[in-house]
């Protein structure tokens with residue numbers, strides 16, 4: 001396995017691969033790797049010649065310093081998992097390597113970073129855009145792989161490439177959500193849940209699944225109320241938002257008759273841990 005800590009070393013290694021016409025797939029992560037991340041590396045390996053995985057807990061995307069502090073860091077286990085998954089290129093930069101000076105770029109994504117996660121985590125997506133654009137400039141991948149659990153992030157990264165990095169031709173691939181056996185979407189934050197919380201958090205997905213079966217008989221607003229009330233009945237859980245939006249502009253859906261693809265996106269506190277999930281209707 002080739003582990004790089006500096007961008008210069010990584011770029012010169014990747015330049016040699018590009019000279020041999022090899023394609024590069026990229027999986028950016030913040031570590032605390034789980035099977036969801038491993039499935040991204042497998043997709044990358046099936047579609048490109050070489051896969052680069054970065055592990056970097058990006059400070060600029062945390063609006064709450066406590067959240068940044070308690071974010072799980074499991075670097076030795078992560079490296080072991082990547083070795084077992086056959087990943088051969090890992091980028092492990094530190095903060096000054098990525099941000100030699102303060103990044104004061106402000107990205108304009110219109111509506112899509114103002115709603116849902118963007119509304120509840122001010123500045124979060126600007127920080128994501130900062131780090132992803134920097135990583136893309138270093139790795140210059142042909143394809144980059146993002147989990148659809150972070151559905152809004154996936155939409156915003158596509159817009160980042162389209163609006164700010166169009167010449168790069170990077171293709172953004174959204175990969176299906178990988179779930180624990182009880183249906184809970186895999187997330188690094190699940191590490192922070194007690195076993196009792198983890199079990200109760202499975203109600204998030206089962207409620208979304210149930211809601212999907214009710215669209216023939218209930219209006220959009222009734223489904224929203226159903227989901228919020230059902231989840232809030234569980235004493236471990238508190239819904240922060242549940243929105244049903246179209247899958248490109250992320251505008252609120254009012255009726256099921258609208259033609260666009262509809263996605264229900266939810267954020268729920270389980271104790272102090274914030275979980276997100278979504279479902280296509």
Ligand code: PAF
Nearest residue numbers: 028029030058128131150
């Ligand atoms: O989804 C994540 O883990 C992060 O937001 C990402 C894309 C690695 C940027 O820090």
